[in-house]
Amino acid sequence: MVDARPQQPLFAFGVIADIQYADIDDGYNFQRTNRRYYRSSIELLRNALDSWSKAAVRPGFILQLGDLIDGHNKLLAASDRAVDAVLKELCSVDAHHVWGNHEFYNFSRDWLLRSKLNSTPQGSQKEVGSNVYAYHFSPYPGFTFIVLDAYDVALLGREESSPGYREALTLLRRFNKNDNLNCPPGVGLLQRFVMFNGGFSKKQLSWLDSVLTSTDERHEKVTIACHLPVHPNSTDPLCLLWNFDEVLAVIRSHSSVVCFMAGHDHDGGYYFDEDTGIHHVTFEGVIETPPDSNAFAIVSVYEDRMELKGSGRVADRVFFFPQSCRS
Numbered sequence: 001m002v003d004a005r006p007q008q009p010l011f012a013f014g015v016i017a018d019i020q021y022a023d024i025d026d027g028y029n030f031q032r033t034n035r036r037y038y039r040s041s042i043e044l045l046r047n048a049l050d051s052w053s054k055a056a057v058r059p060g061f062i063l064q065l066g067d068l069i070d071g072h073n074k075l076l077a078a079s080d081r082a083v084d085a086v087l088k089e090l091c092s093v094d095a096h097h098v099w100g101n102h103e104f105y106n107f108s109r110d111w112l113l114r115s116k117l118n119s120t121p122q123g124s125q126k127e128v129g130s131n132v133y134a135y136h137f138s139p140y141p142g143f144t145f146i147v148l149d150a151y152d153v154a155l156l157g158r159e160e161s162s163p164g165y166r167e168a169l170t171l172l173r174r175f176n177k178n179d180n181l182n183c184p185p186g187v188g189l190l191q192r193f194v195m196f197n198g199g200f201s202k203k204q205l206s207w208l209d210s211v212l213t214s215t216d217e218r219h220e221k222v223t224i225a226c227h228l229p230v231h232p233n234s235t236d237p238l239c240l241l242w243n244f245d246e247v248l249a250v251i252r253s254h255s256s257v258v259c260f261m262a263g264h265d266h267d268g269g270y271y272f273d274e275d276t277g278i279h280h281v282t283f284e285g286v287i288e289t290p291p292d293s294n295a296f297a298i299v300s301v302y303e304d305r306m307e308l309k310g311s312g313r314v315a316d317r318v319f320f321f322p323q324s325c326r327s
């Protein structure tokens with residue numbers, strides 16, 4: 001049978017998550033269940049860049065889903081060296097950087113805002129507020145991508161004396177009574193209330209709502225990139241965004257959203273929300289990928305779907321757009 005689907009994509013983009021590079025020997029995650037390949041993670045980034053450069057339709061940009069370098073660098077006073085090494089590799093591509101917990105282990109929010117890890121396009125600098133790292137861009141007519149700040153309400157990256165820190169601490173302590181706030185409280189979804197996670201402020205949610213109102217009106221297709229996953233069926237609950245329910249309510253109310261891409265849970269995950277047609281993808285982390293494997297993807301975008309071609313631990317998937325989004 002002849003495949004009637006159009007074969008030439010409108011455009012393509014690359015995706016990679018949780019590289020967590022550090023020039024140190026292999027180690028383990030906190031639970032000691034998964035090996036972490038700190039030094040070879042940069043080799044896996046090179047594999048991704050090599051593959052993207054040879055693709056039939058080269059990615060127009062890359063979504064880097066956060067945790068570019070590991071927190072160990074901070075302890076070794078090697079943060080600047082490590083981030084420079086990884087950014088040097090990425091200099092040949094147009095990378096959109098998402099911020100994760102390891103960005104804040106290494107750098108202050110002020111430093112990040114002034115750094116090359118701030119990929120906000122010219123002109124949209126202060127849309128949400130000067131201290132929130134969220135923006136949108138349109139790489140092709142009819143398609144919008146939104147980068148969200150999952151540590152907008154968080155202890156990480158906020159000065160202890162700031163109202164934002166106190167607000168986050170009050171929220172966290174309401175659910176987490178442990179002395180070590182990185183130790184998860186209880187079971188199930190409550191586990192998300194740990195210090196290495198965060199959430200969205202009302203201001204960011206309302207900004208997201210207004211951007212999505214515009215994209216709905218224009219019948220666009222929207223992909224959201226964020227370090228923390230927001231659908232409980234797409235991740236281990238330990239890695240879920242604190243106020244995932246509030247962001248789900250917002251994105252569910254907008255027909256233009258087609259895909260939510262996240263990192264943080266290095267085992268990856270996927271859930272198709274049938275009620276809304278939104279695909280929730282959590283990408284496998286490079287840091288827990290053996291040197292003889294890979295963890296990256298190229299996504300080819302068509303009028304009616306996105307085709308994700310994964311490498312190594314990342315599975316191939318097809319994300320059909322909901323009927324309401326089709327032009």
Ligand SMILES: Nc1ccn([C@@H]2O[C@H](COP(=O)(O)OP(=O)(O)OC[C@H](O)CO)[C@@H](O)[C@H]2O)c(=O)n1
Binds near residue numbers: 184
């Ligand atoms: N039960 C735990 C778990 C972790 N910690 C400490 O919390 C910090 C963050 O953990 P880490 O594994 O470094 O975070 P990643 O972003 O690399 O990975 C997220 C995982 O996918 C979640 O499983 C760190 O300082 C740990 O030592 C803790 O104290 N108690």
